[in-house]
Amino acid sequence: MAGEIALFYGTFKGTTRRVARQIAHELGESHVDLYDIKDGGEAMSRYGRLIIGTSTWSIGALQEDWDRFLPRLQSLDLNGKVVALFGTGDQVGYPDTFLDGMGMLFETFQYRGARFVGFWPTQGYNFTSPLPILDHDHFVGLAIDEDNQAELTAGRIKRWCEMIRPALGLGATS
Ligand SMILES: Cc1cc2nc3c(=O)[nH]c(=O)nc-3n(C[C@H](O)[C@H](O)[C@H](O)COP(=O)(O)O)c2cc1C
Secondary structure (H helix, E strand, O other), X not given: OOOOEEEEXXXXXXXXXXHHHHHHHHHXXXXXXXXEHHHOOHHHHHOOEEEEEEEEEOOXXXXXXXXXXXXXXXXXXXXXXXXXXXXXXXXXXXXXXXXXHXXXXXXXXXXXXXXXXXXXXXXXXXXXXXXXXXXXXXXXXXXXXXXXXXXXXXXXXXXXXXXXOHHHOOOOOO
């Protein structure tokens, strides 16, 4: 445990890992400890501030390593932990289930008492899935679509990181 923030991600083909690394880079690598959830999530309880990322597979299914970890997550007390979510998906191929995995993690973490930050505007996306939606105008976390909008990813990450820095206890960048 070197940083004060833990980032847990689940990935199948590596997209979510790449996004996770970009987020850590933006926030400052010394502040963020990266964990692949397939190696276990036991360290989660040691941190007060968490960044949680997942892709969606099989038409609306949570990434499989997250899915495997869920029973253990149910027993963790996440009360008061600050959580920022991000999801990777494909809004053109899977508009009805776009980012469902992120929506599922939102529900699970919310139920365990987490406090969320980093809600992200839905403007600029085209999809119909209700699960990753917080309210009319916002996702529950950062929405990344490397399949169709890869050129927007770096800018989205940068803006989102600026947005969540204060809630994660990091100062603004100069
Ligand atoms: C068979 C298949 C099913 C998919 N299902 C969904 C889906 O239901 N919703 C979604 O948003 N993306 C879906 N995707 C897109 C992936 O989530 C997307 O490519 C993501 O970036 C993969 O990230 P990963 O490599 O980190 O797992 C699917 C992709 C494939 C090939």
